[in-house]
Amino acid sequence: MSRPSLIGLSTPELQALAEQLGEKPFRGKQIANWIYAKAVREYDEMKDLPAAFRAKLAETHDISPLHLTTHKKSTDGVDKLLVHNGDTQVYECVLLPYEDRVSCCISSQVGCPMGCTFCATGLGGFDRNLTAGEIVAQYLWLQSLSPRRISHVVFMGMGEPLLNFANVTKALNLFHEEIGLSYRHLTISTVGLVPQIRELAKLGLPIHLALSLHSPFDEIRSKLMPVNHKWDVAEALRAMHDYHKATGRKVTIEYLLINELNDTIEQAEALATKIMRMPHVVNLIPFNWVDTGNGFARPSRERVRAFRRHLESKGVNVTERVERGHDIAAACGQLAGQHAGRFARRERASTLPVVPS
Numbered sequence: 001m002s003r004p005s006l007i008g009l010s011t012p013e014l015q016a017l018a019e020q021l022g023e024k025p026f027r028g029k030q031i032a033n034w035i036y037a038k039a040v041r042e043y044d045e046m047k048d049l050p051a052a053f054r055a056k057l058a059e060t061h062d063i064s065p066l067h068l069t070t071h072k073k074s075t076d077g078v079d080k081l082l083v084h085n086g087d088t089q090v091y092e093c094v095l096l097p098y099e100d101r102v103s104c105c106i107s108s109q110v111g112c113p114m115g116c117t118f119c120a121t122g123l124g125g126f127d128r129n130l131t132a133g134e135i136v137a138q139y140l141w142l143q144s145l146s147p148r149r150i151s152h153v154v155f156m157g158m159g160e161p162l163l164n165f166a167n168v169t170k171a172l173n174l175f176h177e178e179i180g181l182s183y184r185h186l187t188i189s190t191v192g193l194v195p196q197i198r199e200l201a202k203l204g205l206p207i208h209l210a211l212s213l214h215s216p217f218d219e220i221r222s223k224l225m226p227v228n229h230k231w232d233v234a235e236a237l238r239a240m241h242d243y244h245k246a247t248g249r250k251v252t253i254e255y256l257l258i259n260e261l262n263d264t265i266e267q268a269e270a271l272a273t274k275i276m277r278m279p280h281v282v283n284l285i286p287f288n289w290v291d292t293g294n295g296f297a298r299p300s301r302e303r304v305r306a307f308r309r310h311l312e313s314k315g316v317n318v319t320e321r322v323e324r325g326h327d328i329a330a331a332c333g334q335l336a337g338q339h340a341g342r343f344a345r346r347e348r349a350s351t352l353p354v355v356p357s
């Protein structure tokens with residue numbers, strides 16, 4: 001049986017733990033500083049704690065819940081980690097340095113139950129939710145690889161973050177309170193779970209929210225995302241608009257472009273009409289798998305350009321995903337899939353985000 005980890009506990013919880021172990025509460029603050037500010041992974045590095053206290057802590061708690069399975073570094077500066085918790089379940093996180101910031105993309109679940117038909121993770125099934133500690137530990141491990149501070153966190157790795165609401169919101173709190181990240185630099189990407197979007201709005205935090213829409217038409221969206229049978233395009237967009245009203249944040253609409261499926265001018269027109277009333281940015285992601293098993297293909301450059309131009313002509317704010325980490329299978333679910341031998345025929349599934357600051 002593995003021990004609980006210190007990562008995942010807030011400063012007040014660490015202070016209570018210190019007291020339980022016969023120390024003064026200020027020791028908890030020292031531990032928080034070591035694990036969250038300095039990202040240490042060994043008790044020996046916690047120099048200002050008495051050796052006897054360190055030994056007691058080591059008996060009851062691991063520092064981090066994570067173990068490394070694979071570390072890949074791409075030629076364009078992306079690091080991707082495949083990690084586990086001492087069992088056979090692996091999940092992924094990615095470090096993405098940009099000129100003006102360093103971002104990371106982290107997982108919220110091992111696998112995913114949402115079953116999106118374009119996604120390697122979705123096709124692999126669902127194992128379990130990650131704890132808040134397992135979520136935050138991904139950031140800390142990636143931070144230990146980066147000479148620059150990671151300022152942005154995107155929940156766009158494995159899993160649907162809003163299905164793991166309690167752990168994800170605890171992790172958001174730890175990112176803000178313990179690591180000092182701005183809520184404005186934390187992005188949740190969701191398939192559109194309407195009740196959870198409304199719950200998130202009630203927290204009143206300026207967290208950036210991204211909706212994976214992928215078509216303004218229910219018939220097509222339902223083919224890509226089974227969730228659309230439950231909450232359709234209109235309901236998902238209404239919830240996003242209400243989220244904007246509650247938080248003041250501009251929302252992102254993620255749009256994966258698939259050749260001759262959802263990349264038509266008719267859909268660009270409908271998309272523009274449906275989102276115009278809410279402050280938004282549309283992030284276009286040209287589909288990039290060579291073989292999905294679903295007959296999906298990447299649109300030509302001309303089709304992507306025409307789609308984008310039409311949106312812009314209607315006054316839509318558009319960004320386009322910058323592809324990174326080709327050579328290391330840097331996209332969501334792909335490396336874990338390769339590890340499990342489940343997606344051997346797929347070459348690439350780049351769904352890495354472009355996040356507006």
Ligand code: SF4
Nearest residue numbers: 112114116119122159
């Ligand atoms: S796209 Fe996201 S929500 Fe959909 S199956 Fe993949 S990981 Fe899950």
